[in-house]
Amino acid sequence: MGRLEGRVAVVTGGATGIGGAAAELFAAEGALSVILDHNGEEGRATVERVTAAGGRAEFHPLDVRSPEQTAGVFRGIGGRHGRVDVLLCSAGVLDGAYRSIADLPEEEWDATIDTNLKGTYLTVRSAAPLLRAAERSVLLLVSSGAGVRGASSSYAYAASKAGMHGMQYNFESDLGPDGTRVHVICPGGIATPLKLLNIAQGAEARGEDPEAAVAAARRSLGDPAGVAKVLAFLASDDGAYVRGTVHTR
Numbered sequence: 108m109g110r111l112e113g114r115v116a117v118v119t120g121g122a123t124g125i126g127g128a129a130a131e132l133f134a135a136e137g138a139l140s141v142i143l144d145h146n147g148e149e150g151r152a153t154v155e156r157v158t159a160a161g162g163r164a165e166f167h168p169l170d171v172r173s174p175e176q177t178a179g180v181f182r183g184i185g186g187r188h189g190r191v192d193v194l195l196c197s198a199g200v201l202d203g204a205y206r207s208i209a210d211l212p213e214e215e216w217d218a219t220i221d222t223n224l225k226g227t228y229l230t231v232r233s234a235a236p237l238l239r240a241a242e243r244s245v246l247l248l249v250s251s252g253a254g255v256r257g258a259s260s261s262y263a264y265a266a267s268k269a270g271m272h273g274m275q276y277n278f279e280s281d282l283g284p285d286g287t288r289v290h291v292i293c294p295g296g297i298a299t300p301l302k303l304l305n306i307a308q309g310a311e312a313r314g315e316d317p318e319a320a321v322a323a324a325r326r327s328l329g330d331p332a333g334v335a336k337v338l339a340f341l342a343s344d345d346g347a348y349v350r351g352t353v354h355t356r
Contacts, residue, residue, distance in 0.1 A: 109137030110343035115188045115241075117141040119171055119230055120198030122149035124299035125249060128335035129195055134162030136339055138193065141184060143169040171198045171226030181233035190244075191237040193342045196230050196271075197249040199223045201301055204260040205312045216263045223267035231278065239285045245342050246278060246289045252354065255293050260305060268293075272352065290341045291352045298328035329356045 116133040120126035121142035127149070130140040134157040142164060144150040150166040157164035169180050184191065200222045203215035227248065238244040253259035254269035275291045283289065296302065303321050310320035334355050340346050341353070 109135065110339065110345060111193070112137030114138045114192035115141065115190060116193035116195065116342065117143065117184065117191050117234065118195045118197060119143045119169065122146045122153055124301060125294065125297060125331045125334045126195065126197035127153050128331040129197065129338045130164065131157055132335040132339045133193065133342065134164050135160065140164040142166045143180060144198070145170050171230055172221045174229050177229045177233045181237060185237050190241040191234050192241045193245045193247065194234050194238060195247040195249070195338060196227045198226050199301065201261050201264045201305055203263045204305055204308050208262060211262055219261065219263035220267050224270040227271050227274065235282060238282060238287045242286045244287045246282065246287050247338055247341060248275060248291045250291050250293045252293050252295050255352070260309060288347065290349065292334065292337060293352055293354045294334050295356050296328045297331055297334055298325055299331055302328065
C-alpha cells in the first residue's frame with residue numbers, strides 16, 4: 108500500500124515540470140491525482156502515463172488567474188470527491204527575464220504576479236473548504252530559492268515567489284487549526300520546461316547559442332522527479348513532523 112493510498116491530491120501546474128512529476132508520483136503512492144493546468148495536451152498526456160502505470164488521475168483545464176474558473180473547478184472537485192487531502196500549488200510562469208527595472212514592461216510584471224501569486228491565492232481560497240473537509244490535509248506551496256534566498260533573472264518572478272513564501276504564515280494560522288499542515292518548498296536549479304526556456308532566453312540575450320546553453324545546463328540541473336519525492340514525503344504522514352521552509356537542490 109502506498110503512502111497516499113485513497114487520498115485526493117490536487118496539483119495545479121500538474122501537466123509538466125515539478126507539478127507533473129509530483130502528480131505521477133502521488134498516483135504511484137496510491138492517491139487520485141487531480142491535474143489542473145492550462146495546457147490540455149500535456150495534462151491529458153500525464154493522465155495517460157499515470158493510468159498506463161496502473162494509477163488513477165483526472166485532468167481539468169484551468170487558468171489559475173481566473174476566479175470564476177478556479178471556483179468552478181473546485182466546486183466540481185467537491186461534488187465528485189467531497190474533499191481535498193493534498194493540494195499542491197505549482198502553477199507558475201516567468202516573464203520579464205533579463206530586463207533591468209527601467210525596461211520591465213508592466214504587462215510582464217502583471218502576467219507573472221497574476222499567475223504565480225494571485226493564482227495561489229485564488230486556488231487556496233477555492234480549495235479551503237475542501238481542505239477543511241478532509242480534517243487532516245496538506246497544503247504544499249512550490250516557491251523558489253529565487254526571492255527567498257537570492258535574486259532571479261526576473262523581478263516579477265522573485266517577487267511572486269517571495270510572496271508565496273510569505274503567505275504560508277497566514278495559511279498556517281487560518282487553515283492549521285482545522286487540520287491543514289502547510290509546507291513551502293523552494294527548489295533550486297531544476298530542469299523544468301520553465302527553467303530550460305529561461306536558460307535559452309538568457310543565452311539569446313548574451314548572443315550565445317541557446318541550444319548549446321540548454322544542453323550544458325541539463326548536465327548540472329536537478330531532475331523534477333527528485334523534488335517530487337520530497338513533495339510525496341511531505342504529503343504523506345511521514346512528513347508530519349517537518350516544520351518550516353524546505354529547500355531542495
